[in-house]
Amino acid sequence: MSLLQTAEQIKTMQIRGAGKIAREAAAALRDHAENLPEHGLSVFFSAMEDAADILLATRPTAVSLPNAVHQVLRGLSSAKTEEEARTLVKNQADAFITSSNEAVRKIAEICAARIKDGMTIMTHCNSKAALAGILLAKEQGKTISVIATEVRPWNQGRLTIQTLNDHEIPTTYIVDSAVRTFMKEADLVIVGADAVTVKGAVVNKIGTSQIALAAHEARKNVLVAAETYKFAPQTILGKHIEIEERPASEVLPDDAAEKLPFVTVRNPVFDVTPARYIDLIVTEAGAVPPEAAYTIMQNHLGFDMKDYFPEKS
Ligand code: RI2
Secondary structure, eight states, X not given: OOHHHHHHHHHTTSSOSHHHHHHHHHHHHXXXXXXXXXXXXXXXXXXXXXXXXXXXXXXXXXXXXHHHHHHHHTTGGGOSSHHHHHHHHHHHHHXXXXXXXXHHHHHHHHHHHHOOTXXXXXXXXXXXXXXXXXXXXXXXXXXXXXXXXXOTTTTTHHHHHHHHHHTTOOEEEXXXXXXXXXXXXXXXXXXXXXXXXXXXXXXXXXXXHHHHHHHHHTTOEEEEEOOGGGXXXXXXXXXXXXXXXXXXXXXXXXXXHHTOTTOOOOOBOEEEEOGGGOSEEEETTEEEOGGGHHHHHHHHXXXXXXXXXXXXX
């Protein structure tokens, strides 16, 4: 698949889930670098910078995407030859993909350790990191059940219930507006993340913040499964995470909307859960309180974005 095809598939959500987006973007940069004709180092640099821009323009919220791009292209400007530059991109892309998959495995172990025999876990959307912990708990022989939400308007909950069903995990499937009603039946909430800010706030699929609020009210713990590359170092520099707003037609078909001229459909697809409603963020470096977000960024990401690309001429 070409880099443009990957970008299009991320944009149209054929490739989705913050971790998967990051891994596919890394692979796309690697393949793009491999396939670029030899035209000299500066042409290579600017072609890779353009490629990065194309990927970064696809979806604005999941910081796994810019973090992956930066990790793959880090130090590129110091390459002395085109061959060296190509090898660097390949090695860093492969290293990112391997460590990303490994991170999900480590997160699964920590989440599974928090899941006790007999527990019911509520989850939202379709997070590979969150699901990995649930599947591992089942693999460990624990008797568990899950409450999974529908996740309007894209119904990612269908993917989640398919996976849970495939693993023979008893699951209750509910509409998004039923989470408070069902919170009393849950023992623990586990969700994924698209971004974690320096304040420890978690940006995740729309509806996550009301689940966290209902969990707080019912005194149920909320775990967020988030690889370290889901942390957003740009928030240290005061930047906000942009919340993606997708087309209104995903919520209400155009022909219905046309008949309702006084109605405006809004379709933000992520929301922000403040740190105080989160018990632990489970990363591959361990489970940490949300207040430790700055330390995670410092130790695992660095936050000087300027040296990731050669200066534009
Ligand atoms: P993993 C998804 O976003 C969901 O918000 C999910 O919780 C998050 O990415 C993390 O997913 P979308 O792409 O990386 O469905 O844990 O909009 O798989």
